[in-house]
Amino acid sequence: MEPRLPNQGAAATGGRDDFAARLETEGLAILSDRPFTLTPRETALLSPAFSDGRAKNISLGAAQGVRGAAAAGASAESLAALMERFAAWAEALVSELAPRYAASLERGRTSFRTRSVDEPAASARKDDRRLHVDAFASQPTGGRRILRVFCNINPIGEPRVWLVGEPFEAYARRWFGRARRPWPGEAWLLRRLGITKAPRTRYDALMLALHDAAKLDKTYQRHAPRRQVSFPAGASWIVYTDSTVHAAIAGRYALEQTFYLPVSAMAAPEASPLRILEKMVGGILC
Numbered sequence: 001m002e003p004r005l006p007n008q009g010a011a012a013t014g015g016r017d018d019f020a021a022r023l024e025t026e027g028l029a030i031l032s033d034r035p036f037t038l039t040p041r042e043t044a045l046l047s048p049a050f051s052d053g054r055a056k057n058i059s060l061g062a063a064q065g066v067r068g069a070a071a072a073g074a075s076a077e078s079l080a081a082l083m084e085r086f087a088a089w090a091e092a093l094v095s096e097l098a099p100r101y102a103a104s105l106e107r108g109r110t111s112f113r114t115r116s117v118d119e120p121a122a123s124a125r126k127d128d129r130r131l132h133v134d135a136f137a138s139q140p141t142g143g144r145r146i147l148r149v150f151c152n153i154n155p156i157g158e159p160r161v162w163l164v165g166e167p168f169e170a171y172a173r174r175w176f177g178r179a180r181r182p183w184p185g186e187a188w189l190l191r192r193l194g195i196t197k198a199p200r201t202r203y204d205a206l207m208l209a210l211h212d213a214a215k216l217d218k219t220y221q222r223h224a225p226r227r228q229v230s231f232p233a234g235a236s237w238i239v240y241t242d243s244t245v246h247a248a249i250a251g252r253y254a255l256e257q258t259f260y261l262p263v264s265a266m267a268a269p270e271a272s273p274l275r276i277l278e279k280m281v282g283g284i285l286c
């Protein structure tokens with residue numbers, strides 16, 4: 001079955017490269033017939049008991065291993081194995097649907113989201129119930145895209161619900177003029193202090209400013225254009241979270257894999273936040 005995109009227009013049919021092109025312009029593809037199926041042993045991991053109670057999610061990264069889990073011994077290994085299996089599944093899925101990305105996909109963290117989306121966030125900036133585009137304070141992308149694969153693995157049929165906002169360009173125009181310019185030497189210092197894992201480019205600083213400005217603006221949060229998108233249990237979705245304005249408002253138990261993708265691997269690089277912001281600034285951003 002053809003993956004379904006919200007706002008799907010006339011361009012619904014076509015070959016493999018079409019998927020990438022449509023994803024790049026529409027931002028989000030819902031796959032209702034590509035579930036990631038848990039084994040009975042993995043299903044036993046769907047419990048808040050495995051969270052350390054502090055981290056937002058349990059996650060797995062190449063360098064640090066499992067983070068945010070309270071589980072020790074066999075359970076920690078099972079959590080790592082589940083996330084590793086999901087990561088490989090997600091990479092195969094994206095490579096199948098968008099073969100042009102396959103050679104350039106870089107795996108980021110894998111997360112196992114055991115908490116209810118309703119739970120209060122540590123701060124407004126960390127509150128993903130507020131509309132935003134993703135930008136990571138400690139993990140600059142240097143212009144690469146943030147492409148994420150989610151699967152709603154809720155065992156009792158609860159949907160995961162998002163709000164999806166306006167197109168990236170409209171969003172960026174709102175905050176662009178108010179974005180703080182980094183002071184000279186800031187990127188170097190952040191790197192030196194180990195706050196960022198790679199140099200924070202002008203692009204990264206601008207994306208972070210757009211992320212923070214939207215989340216901290218109560219009027220925007222109350223009145224900005226949005227539509228509700230519901231992901232049923234068993235659904236998977238692939239989303240460019242750096243260009244899709246989104247907020248998670250309900251749900252529990254999801255798996256998520258982050259990928260980084262160079263703009264040069266895109267079918268339509270002009271749809272990237274990097275190129276859109278460079279057009280607005282009238283110059284190179286990284």
Ligand code: SIN
Binds near residue numbers: 113241246247248
């Ligand atoms: C987010 O990326 O803002 C959160 C998405 C989710 O957990 O569903």
Ligand code: FE
Binds near residue numbers: 128132241246
């Ligand atoms: Fe987000």
